[in-house]
Each structure stands twice: as structure tokens, then as C-alpha cells.
Amino acid sequence: MPQHLATRCVHAGSHTDVPTQGTVAPIQTSTAYGYLHTDERHYPRYFNTPNQQRVATKVASLEGAEAGVLFASGMAAISTTLFAYLKPGDHVLMQTGLYGGTTAFAEHDLKAIGVNVSYTAGLSVLDFEAGFRQNTKVVYLETPSNPLLNLVDIEAVASLCRKHGAISMIDNTFASPISQTPHLLGIDIVLHSATKYLGGHSDITAGIAVGSSAHMEQVLAKARHLGGSCEAQTAALLERSIKTLALRVRQQTENAQAMAEWLEGREEVAKVNYPGLTNHPQHELAKRQMHGFGGMLSFELTQGIDPVAFQQNLKLVASAMSLGGVDTSVCSAYLTSHGSISAERRAAEGISDQLIRMSLGIEDVRDLQKDVAQAF
Numbered sequence: 540m541p542q543h544l545a546t547r548c549v550h551a552g553s554h555t556d557v558p559t560q561g562t563v564a565p566i567q568t569s570t571a572y573g574y575l576h577t578d579e580r581h582y583p584r585y586f587n588t589p590n591q592q593r594v595a596t597k598v599a600s601l602e603g604a605e606a607g608v609l610f611a612s613g614m615a616a617i618s619t620t621l622f623a624y625l626k627p628g629d630h631v632l633m634q635t636g637l638y639g640g641t642t643a644f645a646e647h648d649l650k651a652i653g654v655n656v657s658y659t660a661g662l663s664v665l666d667f668e669a670g671f672r673q674n675t676k677v678v679y680l681e682t683p684s685n686p687l688l689n690l691v692d693i694e695a696v697a698s699l700c701r702k703h704g705a706i707s708m709i710d711n712t713f714a715s716p717i718s719q720t721p722h723l724l725g726i727d728i729v730l731h732s733a734t735k736y737l738g739g740h741s742d743i744t745a746g747i748a749v750g751s752s753a754h755m756e757q758v759l760a761k762a763r764h765l766g767g768s769c770e771a772q773t774a775a776l777l778e779r780s781i782k783t784l785a786l787r788v789r790q791q792t793e794n795a796q797a798m799a800e801w802l803e804g805r806e807e808v809a810k811v812n813y814p815g816l817t818n819h820p821q822h823e824l825a826k827r828q829m830h831g832f833g834g835m836l837s838f839e840l841t842q843g844i845d846p847v848a849f850q851q852n853l854k855l856v857a858s859a860m861s862l863g864g865v866d867t868s869v870c871s872a873y874l875t876s877h878g879s880i881s882a883e884r885r886a887a888e889g890i891s892d893q894l895i896r897m898s899l900g901i902e903d904v905r906d907l908q909k910d911v912a913q914a915f
């Protein structure tokens with residue numbers, strides 16, 4: 540029986556400083572490692588230095604996977620992993636309504652090398668089934684999705700992928716391994732922007748892919764060519780941050796639930812998207828496949844309220860582009876995460892200019908509600 544998640548956050552992959560018995564591992568910044576004494580070849584761009592490996596081991600453990608590869612950003616993890624599996628003539632089926640950077644990568648870079656890219660018409664398992672083609676190599680999910688918090692039935696889609704012989708990948712950034720462990724539901728490769736919850740303090744950029752050892756070997760082979768590795772100081776900060784991941788996400792989830800319920804009662808708000816609300820269309824699915832509903836929500840301001848003025852009025856809550864930090868932040872998706880895709884595409888995906896995405900931090904939620912109320 541593996542240890543519980545909160546214990547693994549602290550201890551998995553950890554290592555004492557052997558000469559001193561210090562409980563925290565040293566930061567090893569060397570970029571030149573000896574090789575004559577060993578068969579191993581350590582080098583930062585081989586993704587195998589001690590600080591890189593400790594984080595990869597920790598996150599793999601949290602996700603219930605065999606191995607992981609730590610990258611310099613979420614997009615380095617996502618783009619390298621997709622490039623590792625897709626060649627000209629292959630088809631990738633992507634969930635509709637992904638993080639804008641992933642959609643932009645698929646549209647510009649996967650298409651540029653002759654990969655066929657298509658998106659599901661909706662989020663049901665039937666929509667995924669209908670999207671398969673003879674040459675479908677990869678199916679790519681993001682649930683809960685950014686910024687609408689839409690869900691996909693992970694277990695059902697993973698099983699479809701096995702039936703069709705396709706590799707399944709998921710961006711699990713919004714949930715973090717504390718709220719959802721998709722590899723245990725059958726997904727082959729789990730990806731994270733570690734810039735978000737794993738880092739958790741809005742001060743580092745990193746990304747990670749985890750899965751079976753065989754899949755990670757394939758990802759590593761491509762990663763060594765593309766070179767998006769994470770340097771030691773960042774890896775050490777990330778290792779430290781993940782020790783408090785379970786604590787942070789627990790408080791963020793509690794705050795998100797309280798904020799979502801409070802926003803629902805406000806006349807300035809037309810709609811609240813949060814999987815923890817009983818009126819979320821996929822609340823039952825969320826209860827089944829998530830361990831917690833997470834710290835992210837989004838809401839639609841009523842037409843009379845200017846979304847930019849609302850954000851400028853906030854005093855405690857930051858209007859900032861990232862998410863998953865200990866400090867609460869909001870942003871307009873059309874100006875940030877989805878600014879790189881067309882207005883038509885945003886409209887088709889249901890992302891209006893009135894939509895505000897909120898990432899709950901660990902403050903006292905009553906202070907956050909007070910700030911939002913005065914900003915309205």
C-alpha cells in the first residue's frame with residue numbers, strides 16, 4: 540500500500556545530504572560530471588542531474604506513475620511530448636477548449652510538420668469516439684479545462700484510446716495530483732505546467748511529464764534533442780514547493796468552494812463555473828474522478844460590468860496572468876491564456892469577454908469576498 544498523497548509530497552524522491560545528514564538535499568549546479576568512473580552520463584540536458592531526478596521521482600510518485608521528465612516550462616513538456624509521438628501523416632485528436640498555448644502549438648507547429656490535428660465537437664465520450672480516424676496516434680485531454688472548468692470522463696476516454704491503439708495524454712495542471720490522478724484512471728502520459736500548483740508561489744517556471752518507464756524513455760529521447768531542461772536552482776525550489784502541495788491545494792479548494800457559492804448569490808454575476816457546485820453539469824463526474832474539486836473557478840460578469848474596470852478595482856486580489864499560487868489572482872482569458880487564438884474560435888468555445896478566471900490562494904476567503912464585493 541503506497542503512502543498517502545500528503546506524505547508522498549514531503550518524502551517521495553527525497554534524499555538526505557549524506558555527508559551532513561541534513562534533511563534537505565543539496566542543490567547541485569554542476570554542468571560537468573565525471574564519466575570515466577561510471578556507465579552513467581549525467582548532464583543537465585540529459586534530464587538526469589540529481590535535482591532534476593528528485594522532482595521527477597516525486598511527481599511520478601504523486602501521480603502513481605513509474606517515471607517522469609522535468610522540463611523548463613509546461614509548454615516545453617507539452618510540445619516535446621507531442622513531438623515525441625507524432626510524425627507527418629499521423630492524426631492527433633484534441634479535446635475542444637484547451638489552454639490557448641496548446642491550441643496555438645497544435646495549429647502552428649504540429650500542422651507545420653504535417654500532423655493532422657482535429658478537435659472533438661464536444662466533451663462527451665461519444666464526441667471522442669466520433670473523432671477517431673484510421674491514423675489517430677494521440678488523444679489529448681485537459682480536464683478540468685482552462686478557463687471554463689469543463690470535464691471529460693477520463694476513464695472512459697482512456698479505455699477508448701486503448702481500444703483504438705492510441706496514446707492518451709492529459710494536461711492535469713488545473714487539478715494537480717492532489718485533486719486528480721489520471722494515470723491511475725488509465726491515461727498513458729500526464730503533463731503539468733509546474734509553474735502553477737506544483738510551484739505554487741508564482742515564482743518559478745517548469746513543466747513535467749510522467750508515465751510508464753517505456754513512455755518516459757520515448758519522451759526523453761526527444762527531450763534531449765529539443766533541450767528544454769530545467770536548471771538546478773529551479774528544480775530545488777520546486778522540490779521544496781511540492782512538500783506543501785497537499786496543504787496548499789486543500790486550502791485553495793476550500794476557498795474556491797466558498798467563493799463559488801458566494802458568487803452564485805451575487806447579482807453582478809451571471810454564471811459561475813466550478814465543478815464543486817451541485818449545478819455544475821458534470822458535478823457527478825467530478826465526484827467520481829476527482830479527489831477534490833480544486834482551486835480554480837471562472838464566472839461571467841453581467842453585461843453592465845466592465846471586466847477590465849472590475850479587475851482594476853481589486854485591491855487584495857491580483858489581476859495577474861498565471862494561476863495556482865498561494866495568492867489569489869484573476870484574469871480575463873481573452874486577454875491572457877486565450878489571447879493567442881482568434882475571437883471566432885473563443886466565441887465557438889464559449890469564452891466570452893465577460894468571463895473572469897479566478898485562481899484561489901490560501902488567504903482567508905472572507906477577505907477575498909470583501910475585496911471582490913467592493914470591486915463590483
Ligand SMILES: Cc1ncc(COP(=O)(O)O)c(C=O)c1O
Binds near residue numbers: 745
Ligand atoms: C492548463 C495549462 N497548461 C499548460 C500551460 C503552459 O505552462 P507554462 O506557462 O509553464 O509553459 C498553462 C499556462 O498557463 C496552463 O494554464
